Amino acid sequence: MTAPLKNTSVSPVVHDLIAALGSKVSTEPELLDSRAHDRSYHSWEQPLAVVQATSTHDVSQALRICHQHHTPVVPRGSGTGLEGGSNTTAGSICLDVSAMNRILNVAADDLYANVEAGVMKSELNDALKEHHLQFAAGPGVDASVGGMAATSASGTTAVHYGTLKENVLALTVVLADGSIIRTGSTTKKSSSGYDLTHLFVGSEGTLGVITEVTLTLHPIPEAARMGVWSLPSLQQAVDLVVKALRSSLRVTRVELLDRVTVDALARYTGYSAPVSETLMVEFVGGPSEVESQYARFAELAEQYDAAEHASTTDPGEAGRLWQARHDALPAALALIPGSAPLTTDVCVPISKLPECILATKEDLNSTGLVAPIVGHVGDGNFHLAILLPPGDAEAESKAHQLNARLLDRALAVGGTCTGEHGVGIGKVGAMAKEHESALETMRSIKASLDPRGILNAGKVLALGGS
């Protein structure tokens, strides 16, 4: 036992963190900057220190100390968020769990895996291949499972496999005071006690820090057929998807790319589809079922004047076609060299999607801004990538106003301010508007679990007045 060195240049909380966690605590300016923000345009300030935890015990120690010092803690996974959920504030500690990246258990017959929060989706899926299983939910971009769970993230596969909400069975969570709890069960279902798992999923680190996640797994499908369809109008595209979802068709993915996006792709990658509203659709299953499902979709598609541009069962070719969807953002940004995106994320009941998108396009046109639109149309979720030319403060202001009007428009038709990106900093006001009647209940729960308000302060909930 050696007494910890007295380091007078650091604050008392950092001193105590170093005493407990040694070299896992860093105050190196470059590291502080790199861990201070996510991929969004939201503002941030340098934290006091970064704790690079390698175990639940580390997280527990860090929180116990920060709790004693009433010091704000900002949990962080892969930093791939889009609403500033892991952006740090001055005087805070960044609690980085990205080094907690062990796959603890793959229960193949029970279709679950228990992994540490820092494991990346791609790492998990690599490890699952030998079991012919996959983790099928989550965003297209690679991200840590802890961050995905904390954000209640999803992506193109949600229409079939659900979001993180439907794919997390159990969690290990460290509470604000450092105590460690286990929520949920590794069984496929349970009616035992309060569903704490789903309280922490989507709470963005404001109620506790997720350190382990037990995820539902799905078989890797034997076969898939994907197709690219051009439609004469947005209304027809959505009507076709509604018709498919109301039939016995099991659509695995169905993505909308508006004509502006398709045009941007053509300029950026040489993508050659007709410049029109476009649906990319996929069916998975056994080889014969995939064909019959796709054939039935094609029959429906004809009723809505859709024209097939491409179709394939070849995984390589399908990957190339899907790449266009993944290139949508870089292609959009290339329309205005040097621009940054303000990405919107409303989700509405699918029947309201055409009116919501068309009114937004009209609104957009009146602003002079450029914003290609892509949508997880089967879920009613769509994104504008509003392009912000470098140094154009007026465009930025206009973009924020456009987004504010879009949020109001979505809420007015029973929509939500965020389908999958989370609240973070960016949607605090919209969330409060959306959940006006339930806001006090959320605040009570926050106060009961984090009475000192140290966990990701200022995110999700604006405490004391909305």
Next chain:
Amino acid sequence: MTAPLKNTSVSPVVHDLIAALGSKVSTEPELLDSRAHDRSYHSWEQPLAVVQATSTHDVSQALRICHQHHTPVVPRGSGTGLEGGSNTTAGSICLDVSAMNRILNVAADDLYANVEAGVMKSELNDALKEHHLQFAAGPGVDASVGGMAATSASGTTAVHYGTLKENVLALTVVLADGSIIRTGSTTKKSSSGYDLTHLFVGSEGTLGVITEVTLTLHPIPEAARMGVWSLPSLQQAVDLVVKALRSSLRVTRVELLDRVTVDALARYTGYSAPVSETLMVEFVGGPSEVESQYARFAELAEQYDAAEHASTTDPGEAGRLWQARHDALPAALALIPGSAPLTTDVCVPISKLPECILATKEDLNSTGLVAPIVGHVGDGNFHLAILLPPGDAEAESKAHQLNARLLDRALAVGGTCTGEHGVGIGKVGAMAKEHESALETMRSIKASLDPRGILNAGKVLALGGS
């Protein structure tokens, strides 16, 4: 405006309830008895009064008054519970929402319906037929949607469609003090704020009273094929199901009936299947897919020495075959005339199912009790109907001990004390054991939402010491 009549024979809280809600409040002894318990063997005492609410406003008024008087409130739907969750205690008020049975909105294209809590599953499904839609989750027995949501109920379809957890989008909830909140969203997904919906789903009326439920709907399948298969052993039955679930097969239902159940059915209904471990399995979808799915299942089944006893796509014939599953309980009870069942409800990771059931059968044999077993095998959930001969206190004591050992056995392999029946009175101790580390968190949340502890006191959580 007339001043309320002073009724000196009733307690102050009942007086105030009558003043506010008039004839919706009853103290008629026969009604009190009929509303004092569910279908379980658990004890109950007569409440002070029954409030028969017909609106969320009624529920709000009743709770506001009970909150003022610190009077316990026991919410009640259809009273079909199996763990005493709606059993009343002396001095409590029964808050009966079964008359709140309006279907408020069917959003067919958006695949949801918003209904009052007292709507029965059968009523909802009758109304959905014209839309070619169904509410596909929930138990086999008819029950109110509010009660199903409060219990996080499920049944034979959970393996495909999920439980109530996966099928509730949004709720209207009245809190302990009478305030009304709306949780969730009618969108298919949302990352906006804390997931209060899933906190109330499964909380069994201890955190708030559910008055409206927004449910996910599914298309009525075009076709279905069901089959009945006999297997030489339980291990082979479970191995076959695991194999099917790990393939691209989409099993809609897969139910296990043990040989004791099949024997009981033969005696009770003349059901003619071979007396063996039996699987009833169903696939739904388009006609050709149903055939290809079933054929692939049959191929797998042969690998596990399964023999097909029956198979049909005819809805009437399928209904008759499924009836055997629904007759399992009455057939079991007929084995010992006049007996009542103690129904168990553990759920384990599916790979642990054979060892858990076999050890339980061995244990059962050592007790001399009779207990046919049925199981939602795809979920790892199984039920013993332990037969309690009339007036046999020793058998009842043995049954409780057997269930206690079963609960320990399930928890030891990572199982849960209740897959679908809820905690109620019967599983309070087992729930505390299962969620030991998270119990304080559940208690904090209960205390923050119901500080006077009036909501379904004594259910789910034993407050102040486990």
